[in-house]
Amino acid sequence: MPQPTETEQGRAPVIEPGHTFASITDKISAIVLTRPVSWGWIVGFAISFLVMQGLLFGAGYLFVKGVGIWGVNIPIGWGFAIVNFVWWIGIGHAGTLISAILLLLRQQWRNSINRFAEAMTLFAVACAGIFPLLHLGRPWLFYWLFPYPNTMNYWPQFRSPLVWDVFAVSTYGTISLLFWYVGLVPDLATLRDRAQNKALKIIYGMLAMGWRGSARHWHRYETAYLLLAGLATPLVLSVHTVVSFDFAIGIVPGWHTTIFPPYFVAGAIYSGFAMVLVLAIPIRKFYGVEDLITERHLENSAMVMLATGWIVAYGYAMEAFMNWYGGSPYENYLRWNRLHGPYAPWYYLLLFCNILVPQVLWIRKFRTKPLWLFLVSLDVLVGMWLERFIIVVVSLHRDFLTSSWGMYYPTRWDWAIFLGTIGLFASAMFLFIRILPMISIFELRTLLPEAKTGGPTQEAEA
């Protein structure tokens, strides 16, 4: 196996030299167990928690008054709810990509960022799931979406992509949670053994389920982990494919196109890596883990962003080309309407954020300087949100009949709930980095040169 700690072609190492099994263990578990709560954390958590109240009040008011408090109306019946749903679920996809696909591809640099990327996935899916439920109109009847025997003698329509979506997103949420928890078990055992406080010992002990690192256990564990990665890989691709089917199966101009599945998946990974960087850059600075999340991680993530950004750009180009080349006057009008219609400024802003600005990542300085990379990532997050806005709103607001054209104006409740989910996401991340190891300790141990067992055992055999 190649030694990942050695510098390859002058690139930064995955782990800075000088670490041992003990130093890694102590450093990461100390963040949870002994580090005092800082003012920065308290203020950050308080702000996130305050912003989250937008979701609480917005959703509460929606339960009282109904979806009329939103700006949705015919012809734009989807509005912010679906824009935000697609945006959040896309962000989640980078976590699964890092934890599953990069594991199968033996990209060992993933080991220091997979844990919090998986947590990010979980919280992003939670935020995403809220929107379609609130959008139902009668959210308290959400369980009607699932096939269960009922007195109405009624079943869901399995030919509809909206039902596929229910299955895809709930499977994705479940598998992400299991994957994350299984990855945590050995590290929870480490925390159980390190904790000085009796109560903490019991809590972490319960969560670790008595993990003791037996060779037999590790053997089954590794098999299960690898198989889970193998299952999560097609799953993550299928989830955003099904999300894109919500659009592509319809006949609305701008939605009815075969490029949607790959273009949605690429866009999801694009925005997801942007979120990984938005989280990783401040975390590594404030918690002093720059030796574990190194420049190498930033640079690799930036390169993934650049590559997926180009796939997305290709998607835009092909969309516009096919609208024109396909010969349908409605599709052709959509292209014109995007460029010159009432929402044109947002379309240009989208092209600016998603295609123009990220090209700075060709320059190495922008890939390795945290501040610049942070700003580019924020820009991509905005751009990807605008992309979903353009897809949902611009397509719906002017379709086949001019008599049914209209405009969409989000209300304050649309904004309150959207910002509220950002607050929910940030609050959950703040709690996560304080109560669970945010970097996978046992997977980092395997990256150290000492973890190699090749040489002496072969001598013993001979």
Added chain:
Amino acid sequence: MKRPPIYGLMAEFDTPEEVVTAARKTHEAGYKKIDAYSPFPIEELAEAIGFHHNGVPLVVLVGGLLGCFSGFLLQWWINTISYPVNIGGRPHNSWPAFIPVTFEMTILFAGIFAVFGMLALNGLPMPYHPVFNMERFAFASRDRFFLIIFATDAKYDSGGTRQFLEGLKPHSISEVPS
């Protein structure tokens, strides 16, 4: 059967190479009921104690097949028997439209079986275990490597086994009370 007062003899090692070598020698010496503990997965260690195959892949396969067939059968039964609806003359069993849900159910069941199957085969959750009686064992989740010969092993006798373990040059040896 009455449990012996001693659970086993545990030897502590400093490095992964040492524990793998020691485990291999112990296995070759004819000890069958042995186990090793490490803070991270070491493939050679499982091999060294004679543990080559595990049941997880089979459990996952069963789960995946179960999810696949139950997912498809559910949709087939609903659409052809329980609640057939004629939409534009499409066949009741319009199977291509059932593939996405069948696929998701396959993944869901296989994933759940992988996690809970792995835990069940490992005998977890098990919050108490005799090896936790040893104070030094807390380092098994940090940077130490352990090898145990269980007292139930046919070749086990406290004097001879200790002597054998000493020959492996461990960091220390201790008895694990049952």
